[in-house]
Amino acid sequence: MSLYSICDSIQSSGLMTHVRETPWVYPIIMSIHVVCIAVFGGMILMTDLRLLGVGLKDKTVAEVVGGLRPFKRIGFVVMVTCGLLMAGTEAPQYYRNPYFWTKMALLVLVGVHAMMFKSTVYDHPEELDKSPVLPTRAKAAAAFSLILWVSLPVFGRLIAYYEPDESKASQTATFVLK
Amino acid sequence: MAFPALVQPNPIGDALNHIEWAFPLAECFHIVFFAMAIGTVMIVDLRLLGLAFQKQTPASLARDTWVYTLIGLVVAVLAGMTLFVSDPRMYTHNSSFRFKMTALIVAIIYHYTVHHKVVSSNSSAGVNAVVGAISVLLWSSVVVGGIFIGLI
Numbered sequence: 001m002s003l004y005s006i007c008d009s010i011q012s013s014g015l016m017t018h019v020r021e022t023p024w025v026y027p028i029i030m031s032i033h034v035v036c037i038a039v040f041g042g043m044i045l046m047t048d049l050r051l052l053g054v055g056l057k058d059k060t061v062a063e064v065v066g067g068l069r070p071f072k073r074i075g076f077v078v079m080v081t082c083g084l085l086m087a088g089t090e091a092p093q094y095y096r097n098p099y100f101w102t103k104m105a106l107l108v109l110v111g112v113h114a115m116m117f118k119s120t121v122y123d124h125p126e127e128l129d130k131s132p133v134l135p136t137r138a139k140a141a142a143a144f145s146l147i148l149w150v151s152l153p154v155f156g157r158l159i160a161y162y163e164p165d166e167s168k169a170s171q172t173a174t175f176v177l178k
Numbered sequence: 179m180a181f182p183a184l185v186q187p188n189p190i191g192d193a194l195n196h197i198e199w200a201f202p203l204a205e206c207f208h209i210v211f212f213a214m215a216i217g218t219v220m221i222v223d224l225r226l227l228g229l230a231f232q233k234q235t236p237a238s239l240a241r242d243t244w245v246y247t248l249i250g251l252v253v254a255v256l257a258g259m260t261l262f263v264s265d266p267r268m269y270t271h272n273s274s275f276r277f278k279m280t281a282l283i284v285a286i287i288y289h290y291t292v293h294h295k296v297v298s299s300n301s302s303a304g305v306n307a308v309v310g311a312i313s314v315l316l317w318s319s320v321v322v323g324g325i326f327i328g329l330i
Binding site: 027030031034035037038039040041042043044045046049055056057058059063067068070071150153154157158161 | 206209210213214216217218220229230231233241242250318324
């Protein structure tokens with residue numbers, strides 16, 4: 001079973017057919033996805049600016065990181081769920097889309113970022129407040145996070161701009177049919 | 179309408195329509211900076227709703243975030259104007275775009291009048307919650323209006 005045929009079955013599943021074909025369902029999911037980007041993406045940007053020592057300097061790192069953490073988590077889950085539903089409705093097209101795969105790679109890097117910095121930065125923000133200057137690891141975490149979270153919506157947007165080479169697309173389809 | 183007829187052929191619009199990367203690039207600036215603007219407003223709104231930063235006053239949160247809200251808004255609006263001139267006729271006739279502009283104007287006025295006033299004074303928890311909820315609703319409507327421009 002190829003990845004392409006898996007994508008095809010995802011697209012044809014009852015849930016994805018429902019999302020694609022029921023009026024308003026897809027636009028509503030897309031709206032939730034983008035509202036989450038605005039609300040929670042904006043919070044991620046601000047946390048990073050605090051860790052870099054640029055923004056929200058009146059508040060301690062612990063206050064900013066701790067205060068926003070539960071909301072960023074909820075936002076992440078909602079954003080990813082909506083994103084998966086949208087991708088699932090047209091899975092075979094996404095399978096051919098390089099911007100989609102770049103975005104997935106960036107999401108893997110989000111996981112890598114969490115593994116690298118969770119215990120040293122995000123789980124103990126009060127340690128960062130104790131040192132007179134923000135430690136390099138905090139700034140590194142923030143810079144890495146900023147790059148990731150600016151790139152993610154950018155590649156998300158670019159997914160819509162990819163035009164597959166039709167001759168290649170039909171070749172893939174023929175290959176799968178065989 | 180006379181105004182869009184005047185701006186229809188214009189150098190920025192030409193660039194957006196003829197340079198492959200121009201339109202998506204402007205869109206990316208639009209998205210990242212509206213996220214910055216709305217995300218910072220939401221930090222204050224969470225406090226108004228009593229959901230986060232209980233030890234801080236709304237005023238002190240606003241003092242730390244207002245400049246990012248303003249930068250985000252200015253860049254997002256400039257990028258949005260750039261997108262608009264690529265096809266003014268289409269946008270002015272798009273009902274979702276008209277809804278978005280109405281919501282945006284209301285949201286901006288609300289933010290710098292009612293919201294600002296309540297945030298800087300010691301209002302009751304009830305007043306804070308109502309003002310915060312309206313703010314969340316207004317800014318979300320602007321985003322949703324933007325999405326539907328391409329869908330209707």
